[in-house]
Amino acid sequence: MRGWRRRDLLAAGLALPALALPAAARATSSNGGPRVVIVGGGFGGATAARYLARWSPQLRISLIVGRERYWTCPFSNLVLIGERQLASLEVSHARLEAEGIEVLRRTAVDFDPHHRRLDLDDGSELAWDRLVLAPGIEVMPEAIEGHGVDSVERFPHAWLGGQATSHLARRLQAVPDGGLVAISVPEAPYRCPPGPYERASLFAWWLAQHRPRARLVILDANDRFTKDDLFQAHWQAAHGDQLQWIGRADGGSLRRVDPRRGSLHTDFDDWATDLACVIPPQRAAAIARRAGLDEGRGWCAIDPVTFASRIHPEVHVIGDAAIANPMPKSAFAAASQARVCAAAIATALEGKAPPQALLTNTCYSLLTPETAIAVTGSYRATAQGIEPLPGTTGNSPADASDAERRAEAGHARGWYAAARADAFGD
Numbered sequence: 001m002r003g004w005r006r007r008d009l010l011a012a013g014l015a016l017p018a019l020a021l022p023a024a025a026r027a028t029s030s031n032g033g034p035r036v037v038i039v040g041g042g043f044g045g046a047t048a049a050r051y052l053a054r055w056s057p058q059l060r061i062s063l064i065v066g067r068e069r070y071w072t073c074p075f076s077n078l079v080l081i082g083e084r085q086l087a088s089l090e091v092s093h094a095r096l097e098a099e100g101i102e103v104l105r106r107t108a109v110d111f112d113p114h115h116r117r118l119d120l121d122d123g124s125e126l127a128w129d130r131l132v133l134a135p136g137i138e139v140m141p142e143a144i145e146g147h148g149v150d151s152v153e154r155f156p157h158a159w160l161g162g163q164a165t166s167h168l169a170r171r172l173q174a175v176p177d178g179g180l181v182a183i184s185v186p187e188a189p190y191r192c193p194p195g196p197y198e199r200a201s202l203f204a205w206w207l208a209q210h211r212p213r214a215r216l217v218i219l220d221a222n223d224r225f226t227k228d229d230l231f232q233a234h235w236q237a238a239h240g241d242q243l244q245w246i247g248r249a250d251g252g253s254l255r256r257v258d259p260r261r262g263s264l265h266t267d268f269d270d271w272a273t274d275l276a277c278v279i280p281p282q283r284a285a286a287i288a289r290r291a292g293l294d295e296g297r298g299w300c301a302i303d304p305v306t307f308a309s310r311i312h313p314e315v316h317v318i319g320d321a322a323i324a325n326p327m328p329k330s331a332f333a334a335a336s337q338a339r340v341c342a343a344a345i346a347t348a349l350e351g352k353a354p355p356q357a358l359l360t361n362t363c364y365s366l367l368t369p370e371t372a373i374a375v376t377g378s379y380r381a382t383a384q385g386i387e388p389l390p391g392t393t394g395n396s397p398a399d400a401s402d403a404e405r406r407a408e409a410g411h412a413r414g415w416y417a418a419a420r421a422d423a424f425g426d
């Protein structure tokens with residue numbers, strides 16, 4: 001296997017297949033050698049680019065990163081409460097360029113799966129042999145009555161990271177003592193399933209220090225959520241009646257907002273808030289919904305062994321944009337999927353069958369700046385779907401000591417540093 005090192009495969013959690021299957025046809029491009037174009041320079045896209053470059057040095061790899069700067073969403077909830085600087089979350093793609101990956105700071109606007117072309121926003125066109133889409137999500141505030149792009153500043157979500165995080169941090173600072181803060185959670189699926197509850201925990205921690213008479217309400221369009229028993233036990237013990245969670249069955253679904261009054265409206269109640277953080281419903285970013293890739297469902301169906309689209313198999317979709325249940329939409333999962341996808345593309349271009357894929361995820365959630373809980377799982381991918389490996393899934397223990405919760409926060413910081421280094425070399 002030219003260009004492959006077995007220890008890299010093992011490090012990525014991949015094993016070579018015992019039997020070779022019929023070889024896939026080798027792709028060719030107009031420039032003479034195989035070219036892989038990757039759209040999106042976040043955790044999924046950057047990881048895919050680096051692993052492909054490492055495993056298949058003969059490939060030409062182009063990474064389309066958009067025109068915006070990139071700040072990681074992981075750890076952005078700490079920025080909201082002033083426990084971390086936004087600048088510390090910004091990553092660059094300089095290391096990828098130094099490694100020979102062509103980084104293009106442009107936006108992909110469309111692609112043609114039949115002629116294998118990608119259109120960029122400067123009018124140029126790229127030919128590709130394999131296209132990998134890792135564009136993340138798009139939020140849909142307009143799906144909520146009374147809401148829209150113009151009222152996002154009024155009801156900030158900061159669910160795409162970046163400068164909006166600083167705006168939400170300032171809004172939290174402006175909440176008066178005795179005020180009401182609301183967080184509304186959309187119906188799943190959405191980016192980072194534990195993210196709203198981590199945010200609620202950190203908001204509650206900050207309010208307890210700085211606005212001790214303020215209250216926090218979570219209006220939830222779901223009845224259950226990841227690690228809910230751990231979050232609920234912590235909220236009850238640490239915040240009592242000052243933090244209220246209202247699930248779907250009790251009327252937690254947000255029906256309407258009133259931007260003029262800053263109020264939220266459910267089937268049963270009207271909430272006059274001092275700060276309402278409305279996390280909108282979501283779908284795959286626009287480029288992943290072109291060419292019928294999402295079949296009108298908002299998310300893209302894939303073959304989990306290769307992350308090839310079920311609609312156009314030469315196009316791969318990884319990260320938040322893909323349907324990869326029961327994996328959550330997380331940076332950890334996006335990077336794991338990127339390595340599996342990179343291995344599948346590298347082997348296909350060598351005329352070989354994809355390796356057996358092992359997918360992994362751990363989601364850490366901070367309860368306070370210094371304590372955390374986690375959910376973890378490993379998964380086997382088959383053409384039929386993704387299934388948890390028996391004995392690998394689980395949450396932090398309910399009866400963990402404070403020292404153990406502190407150790408978990410240390411693991412979270414360690415994961416973040418390692419994931420950044422792996423994806424961006426930064």
Ligand SMILES: Cc1cc2nc3c(=O)[nH]c(=O)nc-3n(C[C@H](O)[C@H](O)[C@H](O)COP(=O)(O)OP(=O)(O)OC[C@H]3O[C@@H](n4cnc5c(N)ncnc54)[C@H](O)[C@@H]3O)c2cc1C
Nearest residue numbers: 040042043044066073074108135136192319320330331332
């Ligand atoms: C508050 C919060 C906390 C979180 N905490 C964690 C955590 O602790 N752990 C964890 O694992 N996950 C966490 N996540 C989830 C994590 O951020 C996402 O799951 C992850 O970023 C998904 O990676 P991705 O590569 O699919 O998308 P992204 O990281 O969003 O990257 C996509 C990139 O593609 C770009 N793009 C989109 N369209 C185009 C186009 N047409 N052309 C060019 N570029 C384009 C986007 O601008 C973006 O830069 C958190 C999320 C939030 C909101």
